[in-house]
Amino acid sequence: MSWASLLRARPGMKAVLTAGVLVTTLWHLRHFLTPSEVSREASKHTKPLLVLVWEWPSKQVPNISGDVCRELYGITGCWLTMDKQLLGQADVVVFPHTRLQPGRDELPKERPPQQHWVWVSLESPSNTKGLSRWNQTFNWVMTYRRDSDIFMPYGKLVPNRSATVNIPAKTNLVSWVISNYQRTQERAKVYRNLSRHLHVNVYGRANKKPLCKDCLLATTSKSKFYLAFENSIHQDYITEKLWRNSLMAGTVPIVLGPPRANYEQFIPADSFIHVDDFASPAELASFLRTMSASRYRQFFAWQRGHSVKLYSDWAERICTICSAYPSLRRGRLYPDLQTWFGS
Numbered sequence: 001m002s003w004a005s006l007l008r009a010r011p012g013m014k015a016v017l018t019a020g021v022l023v024t025t026l027w028h029l030r031h032f033l034t035p036s037e038v039s040r041e042a043s044k045h046t047k048p049l050l051v052l053v054w055e056w057p058s059k060q061v062p063n064i065s066g067d068v069c070r071e072l073y074g075i076t077g078c079w080l081t082m083d084k085q086l087l088g089q090a091d092v093v094v095f096p097h098t099r100l101q102p103g104r105d106e107l108p109k110e111r112p113p114q115q116h117w118v119w120v121s122l123e124s125p126s127n128t129k130g131l132s133r134w135n136q137t138f139n140w141v142m143t144y145r146r147d148s149d150i151f152m153p154y155g156k157l158v159p160n161r162s163a164t165v166n167i168p169a170k171t172n173l174v175s176w177v178i179s180n181y182q183r184t185q186e187r188a189k190v191y192r193n194l195s196r197h198l199h200v201n202v203y204g205r206a207n208k209k210p211l212c213k214d215c216l217l218a219t220t221s222k223s224k225f226y227l228a229f230e231n232s233i234h235q236d237y238i239t240e241k242l243w244r245n246s247l248m249a250g251t252v253p254i255v256l257g258p259p260r261a262n263y264e265q266f267i268p269a270d271s272f273i274h275v276d277d278f279a280s281p282a283e284l285a286s287f288l289r290t291m292s293a294s295r296y297r298q299f300f301a302w303q304r305g306h307s308v309k310l311y312s313d314w315a316e317r318i319c320t321i322c323s324a325y326p327s328l329r330r331g332r333l334y335p336d337l338q339t340w341f342g343s
């Protein structure tokens with residue numbers, strides 16, 4: 001790539017390039033980018049997207065390098081930064097909902113015409129407050145909903161030719177990891193009803209049996225079934241409780257969340273049990289207790305040829321914006337985020 005095209009590509013640095021001004025424009029470049037960035041930029045064939053993460057989504061801010069998308073995830077053409085001084089040049093600015101302050105004052109005052117703002121949230125609408133403040137603010141949304149501009153599920157099944165059926169040894173029937181138990185939640189009611197008919201091994205902070213991060217899979221994998229109960233029920237809201245705690249652990253998920261048909265848009269119909277499949281907790285309990293070994297094995301058919309891919313790293317999630325960028329709709333703001341997300 002030539003210097004001329006590099007400069008054309010960068011708003012704010014539109015110096016007319018002739019041999020005579022090369023030195024000046026190089027100075028301009030250095031003014032915006034560190035020397036190593038300048039040389040990286042110059043070596044690229046196309047201009048990378050500059051993605052400014054306004055606030056890091058989680059409390060622990062990692063020390064990422066700008067080139068993290070290529071280095072860790074093989075996604076090229078993406079340059080991440082948290083340096084707000086680069087706001088003027090950023091192609092995309094990322095705003096995680098959990099870090100948005102109540103006032104608009106915290107957001108940039110101006111937005112260059114070609115810059116796009118992304119609203120990011122992985123929480124369900126039940127746990128997302130204050131959305132009506134952000135009418136006419138964001139161009140794109142990145143959420144777990146399939147109709148997001150940038151769809152970011154908690155996990156997915158990916159083809160894997162070497163994957164075979166592999167069911168871990170079982171020592172108990174049903175387990176549940178729960179850190180925030182609230183009696184009135186639907187999942188708590190279903191749990192209480194079910195536990196009248198069979199024993200559920202309950203782990204997590206709510207039961208004073210917290211599991212260390214590395215023990216979780218080892219523990220849930222010992223159960224034949226796992227209560228993958230979502231904290232609230234919304235379209236597409238299917239979290240790591242399904243992907244990690246059950247499917248990745250090699251236990252059969254009993255799901256409580258959106259309707260079965262919605263789950264079937266993510267995973268095979270025969271890979272899970274839905275609480276709605278049964279007229280009562282007693283019937284569900286009886287189905288679980290009397291299941292034959294061969295019936296049980298059928299739930300694992302998906303394992304042949306597939307693996308679970310988790311999305312749990314914020315840098316990786318943000319890098320997918322660059323892959324999606326070319327096909328994203330331009331020039332529109334969400335007039336009313338609350339109504340879209342609440343629908």
Ligand SMILES: *[C@@H]1O[C@H](CO)[C@@H](O)[C@H](O)[C@H]1NC(C)=O
Pocket residue numbers: 063065
């Ligand atoms: C962040 O990483 C860079 C390069 O990898 C290193 O030079 C710098 O000291 C690190 N900063 C912190 C705060 O760890």
Ligand SMILES: *[C@@H]1O[C@H](CO)[C@@H](O)[C@H](O)[C@H]1NC(C)=O
Pocket residue numbers: 132133134135335336
């Ligand atoms: C955002 O738009 C909705 C729908 O038009 C409206 O009800 C709401 O009051 C608006 N919020 C603000 C803060 O203007």
Ligand SMILES: *[C@@H]1O[C@H](CO)[C@@H](O)[C@H](O)[C@H]1NC(C)=O
Pocket residue numbers: 160161162163164307308
């Ligand atoms: C594919 O399956 C094999 C065998 O189970 C496993 O070792 C490997 O990690 C899987 N690859 C991916 C990308 O998950």
Ligand SMILES: *[C@@H]1O[C@H](CO)[C@@H](O)[C@H](O)[C@H]1NC(C)=O
Pocket residue numbers: 186189190193281
């Ligand atoms: C729990 O059981 C009670 C009594 O059988 C029933 O009325 C209620 O609908 C059940 N609730 C759930 C969420 O299963």
